[in-house]
Amino acid sequence: MKRTRREAEETRENILAVAEKLFLEHGVEGVALEVIAQAAGITRGAIQWHFQNKSGLLHALRDRMESPIGQLAERLQVDETVDSLGSLISETIVVISHIQLDPRRKQFCAYLLNFSLLGEPERQRAFERRLRASVVKVFEVAAQRGELSEHWTPELAGLAYCGLVLGLLEQWLRGEDQFDIAHDVSAVLRRFGASLSPTHHAQARRAAR
Incomplete structure (x- = not known):
């Protein structure tokens, strides 16, 4: 269980790092969740599991x-x-x-x-x-x-x-x-x-x- 929580936290931090990089490069409006997911090597569902939506990611x-x-x-x-x-x-x-x-x-x-x-x-x-x-x-x-x-x-x-x-x-x-x-x-x-x-x-x- 501890390993699962650690992996989930690592995935969350990776999503944030990738999203921030893409937002800085292309602007917030120009980056969809699908683009973030692809760049992070995960599914859109994984992003939604951690943040629900783009607004949650920004917060x-x-x-x-x-x-x-x-x-x-x-x-x-x-x-x-x-x-x-x-x-x-x-x-x-x-x-x-x-x-x-x-x-x-x-x-x-x-x-x-x-x-x-x-x-x-x-x-x-x-x-x-x-x-x-x-x-x-x-x-x-x-x-x-x-x-x-x-x-x-x-x-x-x-x-x-x-x-x-x-x-x-x-x-x-x-x-x-x-x-x-x-x-x-x-x-x-x-x-x-x-x-x-x-x-x-x-x-x-x-x-x-």
Whole structure:
């Protein structure tokens, strides 16, 4: 049974990888499930078993954007050498930079955003809640390690962090060109991260005296 579940997961990941590649190359509208199935070496029924339809496949690709943060939250639970806030910011910057470097990926992400907001907004909200939950777990570890200022709870820090990232990313995907998504947003996140540390607040109190 374990082997069957593992094989099913491997098939699912293969479908997602093949579908993403084809969508980037030909656009979402230009790729049918039959084309994905043929490229993946499986049947259309196998895709429908995993994702039901093309919409389910697109939502699954959108959900994968949360994976690096979720995996980081899991690593922090077992590895005390991993930098909590620094890794969170670095992982976020990697994802954002990856989108900026490939115009096709930017177009695809913009499509996913509009598709989710217009087609099934509740699933978009569910994705955002899962992302925020993963970020909050990272801040919980930071708080346990004494790396989060007492002025912030993990929940408030997670809410503010996700608001910054998702808000700026959405603006950029909708065509805002007055800031650089990788350079400027990276600077914003690093400054925000620094403002959360106990050291920052101690320095601010000394400066105010």
